[in-house]
Amino acid sequence: MIKVLFFAKIREQLKTSEIVVNENPETVGDLRKLLWLNGPDWKSNLSNDTSLVAVNQSLRDDSMPLKQGDEVAFFPPVTGG
Amino acid sequence: MIQVQHDDFDLAKEYSALIESNHSDGAVVTFVGLVRDFNQGNRILGLNLEHYPGMTEKALQEIVLDAKKRWELGRIKIIHRIGQLAVNEQIVFVGVTSKHRANAFAATEFIMDFLKTKAPFWKKETSENHQYWVDAKQSDHKKAQQW
Incomplete structure (x- = not known):
């Protein structure tokens, strides 16, 4: 089980803040491709160009391996400060 | 020390806390974003400011640790508001003390530059006609990247 969180514009566009993935994607890239299967909105909002990804609350890229129980978050480039 | 909060902050109180019984530092730099x-x-x-609870604090802590590796610093305080x-x-307060001014000036700017590109906060602005998410700035x- 992998917990997947969405924030800001991506959360709004996908109309969900959290889902649970029961498959076992090996990497962040594999998870991303799995989520794209949910529809065109998912593919456009979770593309490599428009979203950042964190695994267990640290910024990572698509090559990051995943394990059961990980928390993965997708979000737009940050705009705080 | 890091605080992510709805409440406003008082610059005078934050400044007092940075200098109270601090005999070794001769410089205090504070930044406030509005x-x-x-x-x-x-x-x-x-x-409206949204954030990623947990990761926000962790990201800010990492930025503080990076700053401490680069410069000899005294006290560091970051406050970022949400909601x-x-x-x-x-919106944001950064306060840094050091023995001499150069380190505190540099570290304050470093912390803000990385807060703006690494800490998971997002602004949604309300104008007269609509609400929209603010785009990240290339600048x-x-x-x-200059650091």
């Missing part, structure tokens, strides 16, 4: 009335061509009435903020309200990324 909500501006115009951004990206729109007249702004206010904004609904009106024009002219305070902020260029600035962080």
Whole structure:
């Protein structure tokens, strides 16, 4: 089980803040491709160009391996400060 | 020390805490960021700040640790507000002390540059006609890359 969180514009566009993935994607890239299967909105909002990804609350890229129980978050480039 | 909070902060109190019984530091640099009335061509009435609880604090802590590796620093305090903020309200506070001014100046700017590109906060602005998510600025990324 992998917990997947969405924030800001991506959360709004996908109309969900959290889902649970029961498959076992090996990497962040594999998870991303799995989520794209949910529809065109998912593919456009979770593309490599428009979203950042964190695994267990640290910024990572698509090559990051995943394990059961990980928390993965997708979000737009940050705009705080 | 790091605080992510809805409540406003008092610059005088934060400054006092940085210098109280601090006999070794001769420099204090503070930065405060405010909500501006115009951004990206729109007249702004206010904004809402969303964040990623847990990761926000972790990201800010990592930025502080990076700053401490680069410069000899005394005390460091970061406050970032979340939720609904009106024009002219305070958004962010960074305070750094050091023995001499150069380190505190540099570290304060470093912390802000990385806060703006690494810490998971997002602004949604309200203008007269609509609400929209603020786009990340390329110039902020260029600035962080200079370090």
